[in-house]
Amino acid sequence: QVISVKAVAIALKLSFSESNQFIYVQTWFFIFVVIICCLVQLNYLNKALDSFxxxxxxxxxxxxxxxxxxxxxxxxxxxxxxxxxxxxxxxxxxxxxxxxxxxxxxxxxxxxxxxHAESAPTPPPPPPPPDQICVQG
Structure with a gap:
């Protein structure tokens, strides 16, 4: 993909220098490769992030x-x-x-x-059942 992007960048640079590169099949091939590589890369990157x-x-x-x-x-x-x-x-x-x-x-x-998970403080003990609570009165 990087090589294709570099080729497209060179084609753009030459096209802006009044040497149109978009008349050549190779330029369109590299543009196609960049688009396909980006789509495939995003697809597999999303699958990897879902799994790991x-x-x-x-x-x-x-x-x-x-x-x-x-x-x-x-x-x-x-x-x-x-x-x-x-x-x-x-x-x-x-x-x-x-x-x-x-x-x-x-x-x-x-x-x-x-x-951090190992040094986490222990949670407080659960409250006693309702029948063991002393009510002052």
């Missing part, structure tokens, strides 16, 4: 989206061909940091809710 907790779905969605976007850019646009080893290592470290941070946020969020 948001604290699980969001990190998985974010990490998978990031991984697939990086891989698609590597394949389609050969982003890393012109970069040095230092730049590639820096990008990989940033990616690992994002994945680790997302995992830790999810893990600490889950464990803090578990601890």
């Amino acid at each position: 907790n948001t604290a699980v779905v969001s990190p998985v969605y974010y990490v998978m989206f990031t991984i697939l976007t990086i891989l698609a850019n590597m394949i389609m646009y050969k982003d890393w061909v012109s970069q040095s080893a230092t730049q590639i290592a820096t990008q990989l470290c940033g990616f690992v940091t994002i994945v680790a941070g997302t995992f830790l946020l999810h893990k600490t969020n889950t464990s803090s809710t578990d601890r």
Whole structure:
């Protein structure tokens, strides 16, 4: 989807520069792919949110989206061909940091809710039955 969005954005940029790209079938194909991908993605995201907790779905969605976007850019646009080893290592470290941070946020969020449930105060005892209440009089 990201590659298709990038292709549509480039087509729009070129069209605004007086080089109409909407006369080509490829432009309409990429627009179609973007629409279909958005519909499918929303459908499955809603199904996932119905089945699982948001604290699980969001990190998985974010990490998978990031991984697939990086891989698609590597394949389609050969982003890393012109970069040095230092730049590639820096990008990989940033990616690992994002994945680790997302995992830790999810893990600490889950464990803090578990601890909160364990440390909740005990409810007060129920009142005595009506026949045991003493009436002063």
